[in-house]
Amino acid sequence: MATATAANTDGPEKWIAKAQHIVESPVTSTSVEEDMLFGHDLHLSSKPDSTASAAADDDERSKAKVHLDAAEKVILQSDPSIPGFLTAVSDGKYLSAVDEIIRLSCGGVDGGVHGRATSLLETAMSRLRIEFSHLITTVHSPNLDADRRFSRSLSVSLPSRSSELTEDFSTSMEEERHAVEVRGWYSLSDEQTFNLIPFEVISDLKEIADRMIAGGYQQELCEAYISACRNLLNNFLSVRDVDQLIIEDAQAMDFEILSSQARNWFRRSKLFVTDVLPRVRELCDRIFEDSDELKEESFRKATKGLALQQFNHGAVIVTRLQSPASVFLMLNMYEDLIDLQASFWGDSQEFICGEVEEIFERLEKMVRETLAEFEVAIRSRKLSKPRQSGQIDPMVSYGMTYITTLVGYSSTLNLLLHDDGIDGGDNSVRGESMTPFGQRMHVFMSYIELRIQEICTFYKDDDGLKYIFLMNNVLHMVLTVEDSGLKAQLGDDWVRTRHRQIQQYATCYLRASWSKPLSYLKIDGLLLGHEGSSSVIVAVKGRFKKFNLAFEEIWSTQTAWIVPDPQLREDLRLLILMTVIPGYRTFLGITYCQLGAILKPSKYLKYTPEDLENYLSDLFEGTSEKSNHLRRKLGS
Structure with missing residues (x-):
């Protein structure tokens, strides 16, 4: 183990005070030495009084040796190969023994005792480091169910062929109908919040960290935390193979497989930035609450490598998937990078900003090019005959x-x-x-x-x-x-x-659809003054016959047309009713007398105004089968 760094000037008193609080709690001991150790009122030996007797000095040295012997016994009897040995053994007496060793190694005691305590402190700290790493790396990761918990929220898809967008909007639209619902789902809800490490484990980690800092082993603690936290995050995000994907691999990869990679990356990046990083920050704040320097160093070193790896991986994917549909992936990556920068402070933020600058520039270029590609796709799309229903293209x-x-x-x-x-x-x-x-x-x-x-x-x-x-x-x-x-x-x-x-x-x-049938309802050319005139009767019969044919043709055709918006559909029907029905009523009223002289008038007067209203209510529904059926009915 690396040589312990020197403790802060006022550090020992601070941590000894905490140790004193721990050991003053009542415990059940099985030996005189442990009773003396764990029931002892811990404090730094005060400076010897110049008038104190030699006997008192000998007594103080004797007590210090007894305490050291008892602490050494607890330290050396512990088995670091057994998980949880520090926090569980003898009801936490290992930690109390460490407190005693820290006290004795800080000075104010016999040189021999101080030397032994310093040597024993290194052994104790080595075992604390092992236990610290064990507590982090063996914790149950919430990511075991991550795919099941988060896949329901993922709604980003990409075209199965990159050329579809410019060649066939119809196919592309069907595949992409829900492809762009990409906002508002990134984080876990309040009911789904999680912790990287359970609270009770964090408490144990804090106990170990306090003592390693008090003993002057801050650097070793920081290294243990960084290594263990990286392993935890790797398991959590399941990105161990991310660095295997390079541009050459992406270019050769099947498009469907790469699309799946993109979806997985998208979920991981959102989870990493919006949920994981804040919780790693919170974990650092709790474990290293008394040292801002350790907080920042531990957070930065534990997360920056994974962060850069994650976004470099995404940049490789986006390079291969550059298409109008993938612009949302690019924009989300860009925003995630901004959030990532905000997660770091001070020198760490400056470092991250420098590292991601190239990704920013690449994304900016790709977003511009992709939007330009979308514009070209709209402008240069090959025109094809639209559907014969008039619906939305x-x-x-x-x-x-x-x-x-x-x-x-x-x-x-x-x-x-x-x-x-x-x-x-x-x-x-x-x-x-x-x-x-x-x-x-x-x-x-x-x-x-x-x-x-x-x-x-x-x-x-x-x-x-x-x-x-x-x-x-x-x-x-x-x-x-x-x-x-x-x-x-x-x-x-x-x-x-x-x-x-x-x-x-x-x-x-x-005007285009109804001018023709309405022209047959005009009175012009009818000599209505000659009531019963054969020429008038023929003219009236002809007008009704032509109107009926024109109306039936419009009806049978336009019931197959589609107006999807209900309000527009009703407005159009009302417009037709207000134009056709009054004209029909007027013509019917004026020619009624001539109709009485016609043999079988129902052959020509096929519809009442109310019938026309009912038929017009069927327009623009897209019901072609119904139209064909009623065409036969109308023509009968």
């Missing part, structure tokens, strides 16, 4: 989910994009007051809107469906913005402008 759904998730990282992204020059989009509307993140979101939104306009050109054969598609997708963007922090970035004007667009699209839909 997968690219729009995925893009908005992606963008709104970025809002949770707005502060971090403002740091990363602080000097990011952005051209294009409509970001000029809010001037220089817009944050870098806000500017980037404006550009993303502008490109999504541009793609919506390009996609709707596929509906050139049906303008009504085109406007349903536009309403669905623009409203999806608006509702997503209103339900997230994006509204603060884009502004109220952005939202109001899109609401006006939706109203305009609704008017255009009504």
Whole structure:
């Protein structure tokens, strides 16, 4: 064992006082020597009075020798190979014996006694160090159930193929629907809090630490703590093989396996920064509560290696998984590094900052490149024919989910994009007051809107469906913005402008879909003054027949269209009712007399206004099978 360092000037008195408190408690002894030792009122021998007799000096030396003999007996009889031998043997008499040896080795006693005590102190401290390490390394680790406890919270997934995002938003969206729910779950709840080491074990560790410090063995104590704590953390986090993963391995690794590595790393890093480090800090504070220097040195040396290993491992994974979906992994790593820096103080923090600076720079570069890749994916996506239901395009759904998730990282992204020059989009509307993140979101939104306009050109054969598609997708963007922090970035004007667009699209839909059937309900061209005229009757019959056919065609087609938002769906139905039903009632009332002269009028007057209202309530539900069934009913 290394030579013990000198104790503090006032250290012995302080720790002897603690030892005195321990040994004054009543115990049951089995020998005269132990009774004399553990029942003795411990104190440093006072400076000999110049008038004291030689007999008194001899008596003092005799008592010191008796105490030393008793302490030596307890020390040498203990078996360091038996776990817990120090804290359990003879009801804690080992620790009391150590207190006595510390007292005798501090001076004020016969030179022979002092020499023996100093030699015996080294043996006692060696055994205390063994016991200290044993208590830490053999403690039951809560991580035995970590995978089961934390896997339910993990909701980060990555595309199975890195090219999916740019080639098929539909497939990517389905796989990534819940991929970006990545915030708010990192730490354990209050009901799940844990301690790296049980409280009763910490108490024993504190007892040992007090005596090793009092005996001048601070450095040996610190080394024992660092070594044992590293082993404990390795077991807790199960990262013994992390340093095996290097860039070459990551490049050659199967994507699915690497994705699994990324998920495991993500869980470990959150656990390490938000739960483990604070508890290691708390453990150091309790064990080394009387020495700020030992607290910081022990914490730094026990954790810094694992911390750097953990984040270097993550950086290697992210390098391989660089894709738009992995930007959240990068941002979480960036924020974790900031939290990691805050966990260290003074020189330790300066050291950590220097070590992680390269990772910071690499992450910043990758985040910028990944966001640029997402932008390119939106802008350059190959257009394909959309679904014939007018519903929300997968690219729009995925893009908005992606963008709104970025809002949770707005502060971090403002740091990363602080000097990011952005051209294009409509970001000029809010001037220089817009944050870098806000500017980037404006550009993303502008490109999504541009793609919506390009996609709707596929509906050139049906303008009504085109406007349903536009309403669905623009409203999806608006509702997503209103339900997230994006509204603060884009502004109220952005939202109001899109609401006006939706109203305009609704008017255009009504004109495109219902102008034709409504044209048959006009009175123009009907000579209603010649009641019963065959030409009028023929004209009325023809108008009703054409209206019926046009209505049935619209109904059978548009019941298969989808308007997912309930409010928009009801608003559109109401708009149609307010336009079609009054016109139908008016035409029916004016031509009623002519209908009476028609043979089998029900063949032409197939619907009452109430029937039309009932049928219109089926629109935009996406019920194609129902439409086919009722098409036959309507055509019968």
